[in-house]
Every structure is written in C-alpha cells, then in structure tokens.
Amino acid sequence: MYELKETDLTKEAYRQLMERLLDACDTVSFAVLPKKMKGQKQTLHRLLQDLEPYLQEIVLDNGTRANLFDANKTVPNYYYRICTGSKQVILKSANSLFSWQQPALPEDLSFLKKGEEYLVTKAHEGYAMLFAEDEQLIELGGTTWSRIE
Secondary structure (H helix, E strand, C coil), X not given: CEEEXXXXXXXXXXXXXXXXXXXXXXXXXXXXXXXXXXXXXXXXXXHHHHHHHHEEEEEEECECCCCECCCCCCEEEEEEECCHHHHHHHHHHCCCHHHCCCCCCCEEEEEEECCXXXXXXXXXXXXXXXXXXXXXXXXXXXXXXXXXX
C-alpha cells in the first residue's frame, strides 16, 4: 500500500492522476454525509445530478470507504460506473484531489476495480491510500508516494 499526502501532489499532476485512475478503474465512489447536509453548495447538487445516468447503486453503511462511524449512524455511499460521460463530469468537478469534501463536493472519493479498492481518499485529513501496484501512478511526476507496510 502507498500513501499520498496533500503536500506530495502538485496541482499540475492532479489531472494526470485522475485520468490514470479513471482509465484503470471501473467504479468511482463517494459519500454524502448527512451531518453536513446543511450548507451544501450548488456544486455538490450539480455533481449528483450530472452523474445520475451513471449511478450503479447507493449503499447505506455505517461509514465511508475511508471512515467508520458508530453502528447507529448511516451514510449514503454512491457508486458510479466509469465511462466517457462520468469521466468528463468528474474531471471538471475539482482542481485538487483533496478538495473532494463537503459542503462543496462529496467526501472520501474512492476508485475501485472489479470491486476492490484501488485508491481511497480521506481529503479532510489530507491523504490518499493506493492499494494497487500501479507503476504509472507511483512514478507520476508531481507526486511523492510513501510505501506503507
């Protein structure tokens, strides 16, 4: 597993990172936290609306892919198939991997391949975890990945 901290990703490398993830994976996921529903920005509503045609499922769980909450709290986790249309929506939605947080955008943007976690973000804490051995990502200019055992 590898970790990427917010300070280890240049603004210029963000788009290349996202394009690689969107090409390598088949599903993108994120959560919309009910406790942060107040004050949601129009960008979040627009994103959900624009991604609606690509929605696979909404799973109510006691956390996100990066965070677990109390057993009595449920959070809607949205899963979308990655295709040309969803790629365009996701790429135009943000300029930083770590700006994917409410109220402007959903929380804990994650990428999956065949149901397995590929990359999971914890944007509000400023890091992402890469579970795949993806040399293109690890060697991507403008990124500094740390191997975690």
